[in-house]
Amino acid sequence: MTKDVFAAEWLKLRSVRSTYITLAVPIAFLAMAAMLALYAANMWDGLTPEDRDHFGLSSLSTLNADVTGVCLAILGVLVVTGEYRTGMIRTTLTAVPRRGSLLLAKAAVVGAVALPAGLAVTFGTFFTVKLIIGDRPIRGQPSSVVAELPELLSRGAAVTVYALLGLGLGLILRSTAGAIVSVFMLWYVMPLMAANLPAPWNERVGSFMLGGLPDQVIGGDNENSIFGSVLPPPIALLVLLAYAALPLAAAATLLNRRDA
Amino acid sequence: MTDVLFSEWLKLRSARSTQWILATVAGFVTLCAVWSFYIARYWDGLSPERQAKLQAAPAEHPLVLTLPLCMAVLGVLAITSEYATGLMRSSLAAVPRRGVLFAAKAASVGGVASATGLLSVGVAFGLGRLIVGDRAITDFRTPVSEELPWLLSLGLSAAVVALVGLGLGTALRSTAGAVTGLCVLLFVLPGLAPLLPAPWDERFAAILPSNLAEQIAGDAADPVLGPVPALLILLAYAVTALAAGLVVLKRRDS
Numbered sequence: 029m030t031k032d033v034f035a036a037e038w039l040k041l042r043s044v045r046s047t048y049i050t051l052a053v054p055i056a057f058l059a060m061a062a063m064l065a066l067y068a069a070n071m072w073d074g075l076t077p078e079d080r081d082h083f084g085l086s087s088l089s090t091l092n093a094d095v096t097g098v099c100l101a102i103l104g105v106l107v108v109t110g111e112y113r114t115g116m117i118r119t120t121l122t123a124v125p126r127r128g129s130l131l132l133a134k135a136a137v138v139g140a141v142a143l144p145a146g147l148a149v150t151f152g153t154f155f156t157v158k159l160i161i162g163d164r165p166i167r168g169q170p171s172s173v174v175a176e177l178p179e180l181l182s183r184g185a186a187v188t189v190y191a192l193l194g195l196g197l198g199l200i201l202r203s204t205a206g207a208i209v210s211v212f213m214l215w216y217v218m219p220l221m222a223a224n225l226p227a228p229w230n231e232r233v234g235s236f237m238l239g240g241l242p243d244q245v246i247g248g249d250n251e252n253s254i255f256g257s258v259l260p261p262p263i264a265l266l267v268l269l270a271y272a273a274l275p276l277a278a279a280a281t282l283l284n285r286r287d288a
Numbered sequence: 289m290t291d292v293l294f295s296e297w298l299k300l301r302s303a304r305s306t307q308w309i310l311a312t313v314a315g316f317v318t319l320c321a322v323w324s325f326y327i328a329r330y331w332d333g334l335s336p337e338r339q340a341k342l343q344a345a346p347a348e349h350p351l352v353l354t355l356p357l358c359m360a361v362l363g364v365l366a367i368t369s370e371y372a373t374g375l376m377r378s379s380l381a382a383v384p385r386r387g388v389l390f391a392a393k394a395a396s397v398g399g400v401a402s403a404t405g406l407l408s409v410g411v412a413f414g415l416g417r418l419i420v421g422d423r424a425i426t427d428f429r430t431p432v433s434e435e436l437p438w439l440l441s442l443g444l445s446a447a448v449v450a451l452v453g454l455g456l457g458t459a460l461r462s463t464a465g466a467v468t469g470l471c472v473l474l475f476v477l478p479g480l481a482p483l484l485p486a487p488w489d490e491r492f493a494a495i496l497p498s499n500l501a502e503q504i505a506g507d508a509a510d511p512v513l514g515p516v517p518a519l520l521i522l523l524a525y526a527v528t529a530l531a532a533g534l535v536v537l538k539r540r541d542s
Contacts, residue, residue, distance in 0.1 A: 046464060064483060067485070085483075086483070091480075203305070204463040205365055206305075208467045209358075209361055209467060212357065213354075213357070216471075217353045217475075220353060221353070224345045224349060
């Protein structure tokens with residue numbers, strides 16, 4: 029029974045066009061990151077040693093992990109709001125009346141796409157950029173895979189949290205526009221607002237923002253960002269997981285109580 | 289033509305999403321008041337030296353990011369919800385002249401968005417002044433006449449974002465695609481601009497919608513564009529997106 033529910037969700041996910049569009053965007057960003065790295069490497073070669081001191085390039089794998097998170101969050105949203113829009117959800121609930129199993133299958137399918145996608149894009153961007161930059165010691169560029177491994181793993185895996193957050197918000201709001209806007213609010217608008225609070229609250233609230241959690245999980249200090257770093261790694265991990273768990277729990281309650 | 293305008297107005301104001309969006313804007317206006325209240329209380333507790341040095345975001349600040357986002361969704365849903373429900377077919381059966389239909393839609397969306405933009409920014413600003421009273425907090429004390437261009441351009445850019453949403457929604461016919469596209473334009477591109485090599489980083493950042501309002505008002509610290517070119521670029525966003533929407537609407541079957 030459960031296997032069939034998974035199979036049905038998987039079929040639905042892979043047969044809609046939006047899945048491929050949301051997955052294509054991070055790949056396009058990877059191509060863009062490669063071009064940017066190529067450009068920076070060329071520029072570096074032509075600089076004098078003094079100018080090289082002022083030249084920097086921020087971590088492109090971090091940037092692409094963020095973009096992938098948002099894309100997968102949108103994928104998570106569309107997995108449910110698409111069904112509500114077309115009325116497919118009524119067929120789905122007729123076929124699978126146990127709403128808990130349905131939610132579980134949806135979360136599993138979304139997670140099964142998001143985790144490999146997040147890791148593949150983060151590591152893919154890292155290695156592509158590394159290949160192009162070579163051993164040029166450009167400021168802001170990571171030194172080695174070993175040193176970067178925790179960060180790549182943490183940021184790549186955090187994409188799954190974004191995707192499940194999108195799924196939860198989609199189920200709660202049942203509206204594509206509302207859920208996507210909420211994702212952008214959590215991802216971008218809230219951290220900027222938090223950064224405007226007077227000290228020390230900007231750092232305290234900033235530490236709880238979604239984008240600042242992956243770095244705190246590995247004990248980083250969110251250098252050069254608007255995020256704070258007051259949380260110890262285990263707490264940061266719990267908060268990060270709560271970003272996926274709380275909306276899903278609310279969604280489970282609402283899915284059980286509301287009519288489709 | 290009046291009938292078309294009236295029907296578009298009726299559709300816009302009776303959609304639940306419009307009411308949600310306006311309620312969200314009202315919520316953020318309340319947040320502006322809470323923010324001003326908080327800053328006033330915070331200021332009261334500071335020593336005179338620290339009071340003089342306090343840098344606080346002005347009252348309308350919570351609206352700077354959220355108002356364009358809300359207006360973008362208003363513009364997008366004005367058209368994509370019609371495609372989603374199939375109402376678009378009735379609309380086109382009733383008004384076969386697509387240019388007229390689109391103009392009426394743009395007029396009603398533009399009207400609601402500019403009214404919402406100007407009103408919310410004005411109320412947020414006014415509440416901030418009322419709450420802070422005669423405390424000499426730096427960013428709450430500039431004369432109203434100096435703030436006016438900034439407040440007006442903030443309201444105007446919100447209306448432009450709504451029209452860009454309408455244009456993009458018509459061109460893409462997808463709520464998710466158009467809302468995401470606008471979020472990228474508003475939030476993601478400003479983050480990518482610094483990655484470009486100088487002087488293109490500043491030039492590119494200067495023409496992004498989120499940076500145009502302060503250049504129109506002449507408030508930018510290091511402006512690339514003067515007020516008039518910035519205003520023209522802002523209007524060009526609306527014109528380009530609406531033109532793209534109109535071309536698609538005229539050519540494709542619904």
